[in-house]
Amino acid sequence: MNPRRKQRLMAVSAILLLLSGAVGAMLYALQENVDLFYTPSQLLDGIGKDKVKPVPGQRLRIGGMVVPGSVKRDETTLKVSFDLVDTGPIVTVHYEGILPDLFREGQGIVAQGTLLDATNIAATEVLAKHDEDYMPPEVAAAMKGIKHVPPSKTYPQQTSPQQTYPAKAESKPVAEAQQ
Amino acid sequence: MFKWLDPYAKPETLYRICGLWFPWLMTAAVATLLLGTVWGLAFTPADYQQGDSYRIIHIHVPSAIWSMGAYSSMAIAALIALVWQVKAAQWAVGAIAPIGAVFTVIALFTGAAWGKPMWGTWWVWDARLTSELILLFLYLGVIALSGAFADRQTGAKASALLAVVGVVNLPIIHFSVEWWNTLHQGATITKFAKPSIDASMLWPLLISILAFGLWLAALTCLRLKTAILQNEQHRPWVRQLTASAAKEG
Numbered sequence: 001m002n003p004r005r006k007q008r009l010m011a012v013s014a015i016l017l018l019l020s021g022a023v024g025a026m027l028y029a030l031q032e033n034v035d036l037f038y039t040p041s042q043l044l045d046g047i048g049k050d051k052v053k054p055v056p057g058q059r060l061r062i063g064g065m066v067v068p069g070s071v072k073r074d075e076t077t078l079k080v081s082f083d084l085v086d087t088g089p090i091v092t093v094h095y096e097g098i099l100p101d102l103f104r105e106g107q108g109i110v111a112q113g114t115l116l117d118a119t120n121i122a123a124t125e126v127l128a129k130h131d132e133d134y135m136p137p138e139v140a141a142a143m144k145g146i147k148h149v150p151p152s153k154t155y156p157q158q159t160s161p162q163q164t165y166p167a168k169a170e171s172k173p174v175a176e177a178q179q
Numbered sequence: 180m181f182k183w184l185d186p187y188a189k190p191e192t193l194y195r196i197c198g199l200w201f202p203w204l205m206t207a208a209v210a211t212l213l214l215g216t217v218w219g220l221a222f223t224p225a226d227y228q229q230g231d232s233y234r235i236i237h238i239h240v241p242s243a244i245w246s247m248g249a250y251s252s253m254a255i256a257a258l259i260a261l262v263w264q265v266k267a268a269q270w271a272v273g274a275i276a277p278i279g280a281v282f283t284v285i286a287l288f289t290g291a292a293w294g295k296p297m298w299g300t301w302w303v304w305d306a307r308l309t310s311e312l313i314l315l316f317l318y319l320g321v322i323a324l325s326g327a328f329a330d331r332q333t334g335a336k337a338s339a340l341l342a343v344v345g346v347v348n349l350p351i352i353h354f355s356v357e358w359w360n361t362l363h364q365g366a367t368i369t370k371f372a373k374p375s376i377d378a379s380m381l382w383p384l385l386i387s388i389l390a391f392g393l394w395l396a397a398l399t400c401l402r403l404k405t406a407i408l409q410n411e412q413h414r415p416w417v418r419q420l421t422a423s424a425a426k427e428g
Contacts, residue, residue: 009262012343020347027351027358035360036305063360100299102228110362127298130228132364134236135377140227 037063037110039086044118054115061112062091062121063129068105084109095123102128188265191416194407197400204397208390215241215387223380235293237384240367241391243286246314247349249279249395250342253321257342260335267403269335270410272342273325274402278395280318287311298362306355307363310348317345 001009027034032047038060046053054060064084070092071082081094093111103109103126113123135143186192219237226233253275260268290308291301302308321338328334356365368374374381411417 005262008264012258012261012340015340016344016346019344023347023351034306034358036303036362037360039360063362100297102297102299125300127300127303127362129362130297130364131375132367133375134226134229134233134367134380136224136379137227138224139377 037061040064040084040089040091041087043091044089056115056117058115059113060115061110062093063108063110064091066103066105066107066109071105091119091121093121093123093126095126097126099126100128102130188267190267190407190411193267194404197404201397201400201404204393204400208393208397211386211390211393215383215390219383219387223383229297232293232296235289237387239286239289239293240384241387242282242289243311244388245391245395246279246282246286246311247352248392249275249282250314250317250345250349253279254342254346257339260339261343266410267407269339270406271399271403272321272339274399274406276318276321278398278402280315280322282391282395283311283315283318287315303362305361305363306359307352307361310352310355313348314352317341317348321345
């Protein structure tokens with residue numbers, strides 16, 4: 001390699017190295033702020049070395065698994081509340097509106113809203129998170145023991161003890177038909 | 180060290196090679212693209228969780244992979260153009276950039292169209308989505324910079340430098356889903372682990388990925404040919420070429 005080429009290669013490498021260093025340092029400094037959401041344990045224990053905890057009134061996103069059996073719906077409005085968990089602590093999300101199709105018990109979700117107190121969040125938006133596993137329903141049934149239920153049919157068929165809204169309303173027409 | 184590569188950098192030879200490869204690459208690309216997308220979109224089973232919506236993966240993942248693949252090849256060409264000052268490499272940067280930008284737009288658009296029914300939102304500022312958007316801006320920057328100077332050589336140098344330093348963004352895109360909490364799910368296909376997608380869905384996906392790669396290569400050949408002709412139009416070999424083409428036509 002002749003000296004001029006070598007010089008140019010060194011210059012380009014130096015620029016690239018400096019820039020990667022700068023970007024790396026920036027991302028390291030922003031580490032906690034790049035996260036899209038807090039997990040329930042981060043919310044309660046704080047994040048990072050300083051254990052920074054969000055304060056009530058702060059706008060934030062929380063992400064976790066919906067605890068099975070924790071979904072409580074209001075009978076007359078669209079109000080709904082459910083618990084989220086990751087590795088231990090549980091936080092409760094209160095929301096009013098239509099939930100995404102993928103929302104179900106055991107599903108990962110991300111909610112955006114305001115922290116009310118240590119473990120309660122008033123959400124303005126609920127997004128469903130899905131994992132990177134893709135498989136046909138038969139395989140899922142064999143591997144995971146998941147019975148295939150199209151998202152749209154999930155709610156009327158759920159019969160968790162706390163659930164109040166569809167159970168009564170839907171049993172009526174059936175009873176009438178039988179008579 | 181790379182002396183054996185030198186003859187291929189000669190515009191005339193490169194033009195001939197691109198012309199030779201283009202029909203094969205394009206035919207293979209169209210065939211695999213048809214096979215992969217029709218198989219993936221119409222004949223694979225529906226997903227246990229997402230139903231039919233997941234099928235867009237057969238377009239989303241290949242375009243996203245090759246938006247990054249195109250960027251790495253463009254950056255390598257830019258490095259060669261900067262250090263060894265090979266003109267053909269400079270033209271390759273200009274040839275690949277718009278194709279990569281379109282692939283990035285396809286990835287972003289199909290991602291949004293997938294996100295709306297599944298996540299419940301078109302867009303969220305999570306690390307993966309944002310870094311992919313930055314990739315689009317990098318492409319647009321490379322395209323814009325090359326035409327931003329009165330002196331074409333300065334513009335070419337500036338855009339090549341941007342293409343090289345933009346490489347920093349690639350590992351960020353790739354590892355964003357591991358380094359941070361994101362709404363975007365992790366990687367389905369990785370080199371070192373069993374893919375977490377059922378075999379019946381994996382095959383059309385792999386074919387689509389191959390198809391997008393071939394498509395990228397074919398379009399690059401075509402654009403590079405045009406760039407060579409444009410830049411060498413006053414050279415004897417191009418004049419000879421056009422003269423013989425005029426005679427035949």
